[in-house]
Amino acid sequence: MTSGYPIRPLEEDDFLPIHRTLTAWWDDWGDPQAANQRMLLLPRLFFQHFADISMVVTDPRDEVAAYLIGFMSQSRAGQAYIHFVGVHPDLRGHGLGGRLYRRFFELCASRGATRVSCVTSPGNIRSIGFHRALGFEVATGRPHSGGFDVQPDYDGKGLDRVCFVRSLEPIATPDIEKSTSGGGHDVSAP
Ligand SMILES: CC(C)(COP(=O)(O)OP(=O)(O)OC[C@H]1O[C@@H](n2cnc3c(N)ncnc32)[C@H](O)[C@@H]1OP(=O)(O)O)[C@@H](O)C(=O)NCCC(=O)NCCS
Structure with a gap:
């Protein structure tokens, strides 16, 4: 269904179209x-300073169908970070998120990354399942009733987060659309 949708680098002009998705694509159960x-x-x-390995997927009408915002760490050599990912609700479960992540793994591995990390909220069960399916491990922390660990107060008082870490095999050149190996066991929080 979405296998032919192209992936391209993020551009500054994507700012407003992607901002519109932040309202349109999420069902917030009435939380304004x-x-x-x-x-x-x-x-x-x-969109100005973290665009190098961030990406957008477009549909046949050239509308944004999915995106990933990530970067190489400025401070931690060999580490990359995925800050935000979104897939159009009608297109979820068809492989777009996985394609974006695998492409990101290749791009950052080709730049020397051996570890990629990201965080999500404890209530985002879909995101937790997605990251586990893609080989991320949950960093050890405080046990949560959902059956995973959280890092208490990670993003501020009362803002617990689930922290994910995944190892990458270093590669010489990015090879679009092919999967990477990985899934190491270094699970300290990012
Ligand atoms: C999370 C999200 C990015 C996943 O994108 P997607 O395109 O639906 O995911 P894919 O179809 O590519 O699935 C990739 C893998 O994750 C698995 N997966 C996806 N959703 C899952 C879920 N809810 N539970 C368990 N596994 C799941 C798929 O089975 C697939 O596994 P496989 O590679 O072994 O077949 C998408 O649901 C989304 O945009 N959610 C809202 C935004 C969000 O929560 N972002 C994350 C926090 S910023």
Whole structure:
């Protein structure tokens, strides 16, 4: 269904179209603050200064179908970080998120990354299942009733987070659409 949708690098002009998805693509069960919180997570600076290995998938009408915002760590050599990912609700479960992640693994591995990390909220069960399916391990922390560990107060007082870590095999050149190996056991929090 979506296998022919192209992946291209993120551009600054994607800022407003992607911001519109932050309202349109999420069902927030009536929480009016949730979309604003997502918008604060994605200011324009990401589209200006963190675009190198961030990506957009477009549909046949050239509309945004999915995106991944990630970067190489400025401070931790060999580490990459996935900050935000979104797939159009009608297209979820068809492999787009996995394609974006595998492409990101290749791009950051070709830049010397051997470890990629990301975080999600304890309530985002879909995201937790997705990251586990893609070979991420949950960092050891405080046990949560959902059957995974959380890092207490990770993003501020009361803002616990599930932290994911995945090892990557170093590669010389990115090879689009082919899967990578990985899935190491270093599970300290990012
Ligand atoms: C999470 C999200 C990005 C997944 O994208 P997707 O395109 O639906 O995922 P895919 O179809 O590529 O699935 C990739 C793998 O994850 C698995 N997966 C996806 N959703 C899952 C779930 N809810 N539970 C368990 N596994 C899941 C798939 O089975 C697949 O596994 P496989 O490679 O072994 O077949 C998408 O649901 C989304 O946009 N959610 C809202 C935004 C969000 O929560 N982002 C994450 C936090 S910022």
